[in-house]
Amino acid sequence: MLLRSAVSQDTHTSTVGLVVDQMTQGAWVLLFLWLVLIAYLLPDGRAANRYWRWWIRFGLAGVVIFLVGAAGDRQGFEESHRGAAPPVPWLPESVCAGLGVFGLLLVVTLFFGSPVAVWRRLRRAHDAQRLQLLWLVWGTLTVPVALLAGWVNHFLIPAVPLFPVTLALVAVVLPVTVGIAILRYRLFDIELVLSRTLTYLLLVVAVAAVYALLLLGAARYVGSDTVGGLLAVVVVAVTVHPAYSFLRRHIERWVYGLRSDPRAAIRLLADRADAADPNGLLAAVADAVAAALRVDRVRVESSASPDDGALREPMMHRGERVGYLAIDVPAGRQFTRPDLDLVADLARYAAIVVRSGQLNDELRESRSRIVAAREEERRRLRRDLHDGVGPSLAAVVLKLNATQSRLDQAERNALIAETREEVKAAIAEVRRLVDDLRPPAIDEVGLLGAVRQRASALTGEVAFEVTGPDTLPPLPAAVEVVAFRIASEAMTNVVRHAGATRCRIVVEVGGSFELTIADNGHGLGPGATRGMGWTSMRERAAELGGSCTITSRPEGGLIVRAVLPLHANQPEEVTA
Missing domain, CATH: 3.30.565.10 (Histidine kinase-like ATPase, C-terminal domain)
Known part of the structure; x- marks a missing residue:
């Protein structure tokens, strides 16, 4: 009703004028139809696929059905023409009402399907197409602004012609943004513009909602609009700055990650690394950097790979390069100076984490080598004792037994002499083993x-x-x-x-x-x-x-x- 009254407030009294007014009672729906079609067709003038083409056809059929039903709205015509009856006999009013409701439902589905179509295109867009679609998204934000202004104008400040001004704003901003998208899509940092616009739009909506609720509550329970107005001003003054900071921080994170809050990015990296398993430390670092920069893929490389289009930032630790952060920049996105600064900061701190992981791996390998060396040394000692000292002692025992059985003194003396030499050889072998364990000169x-x-x-x-x-x-x-x-x-x-x-x-x-x-x-x-x-x-x-x-x-x-x-x-x- 608000949009219809805004469109048809200039009524006619001639028969031709009355006929035109009756036939165009539902023409207000055309205000946003062209914008919806642009959303479906930008940037190449075609629907994304055949399913979306049928969706658009059903929506346009709903527009026609709604226009037919609205032309038979007898009550609405009489209200806007001082009780004059519609000049053209039309379908029964019950039939027109049904057509109007059905057609409006199709129009609403067409309207709300456009953001979904743009979002799906954005996911697959590359290079210039992505920037063009982002400019369109920013321009369409003026539509909810116009609707909000119309409601405020109608319910709170009807004496101020706010709604026509916002409609004019929509009429100017949309062509300008579409023109920038097509002709000079790299004129501004659209991601920054989009984030700021969303911040202020949500802040205005929140402030207006709080203000209206406080006014209505004061009028209902206190009976004084003045008290409600003063209370609303105080609440808004106290909460607007914290609300702005909260909205800006979260919207900027949603649009392009933690570029505006490097400390949060470093905390994210530290938390992910702290919670990661030692064997999954590099993967945790890559995931944290990807989340901070809002990119799909980040890799930690030990050396620079062949050029594959990825952004590679060296990770330096105490003057030594420990690897590279390889970042796959999304298609259509260009890293700005704040993005590159954040990448450099993340690379510095990631280098510490990566070096820590490398040292952990080196320590594990060193311990493995120590254990292996110890076992090798034990095996060598066992072999030397078994093959050297063991047989010598066994020979000594045998010769002592043989000496005991000899009756001839000369033979016994000869066996004793041989036994003495065997014992000396065994002692020399034991001394060699001991010297290998620890140099004797240190103790001497x-x-x-x-x-x-x-x-x-x-x-x-x-x-x-x-x-x-x-x-x-x-x-x-x-x-x-x-x-x-x-x-x-x-x-x-x-x-x-x-x-x-x-x-x-x-x-x-x-x-x-x-x-x-x-x-x-x-x-x-x-x-x-x-x-x-x-x-x-x-x-x-x-x-x-x-x-x-x-x-x-x-x-x-x-x-x-x-x-x-x-x-x-x-x-x-x-x-x-």
């Missing part, structure tokens, strides 16, 4: 003395110098063994491969045990490869939670630096 002369003995044995073309504290504090057995093995391996490499004339070994003990081996050789050449010795030194240090680095000296040569923690809970022994 201390760690520094053992290193000096090893350096003295290797001295020849290379002059070794070993320096350290006069008295070392008590060290964990594992640290002593690992330090000695690293020093021995490094000094052996200097003699074999460095081409050096001098080598200096420095031992320092503070918060940790530090061992430095520096030589004046040729260092790392262009074709130098890192062999098993270097890997062994690094793994030995890593087993204790320490580190071993090998770097070149500016003046020539290499520096091997091992740092070993001095924890009280270190294992008592580390096998060779």
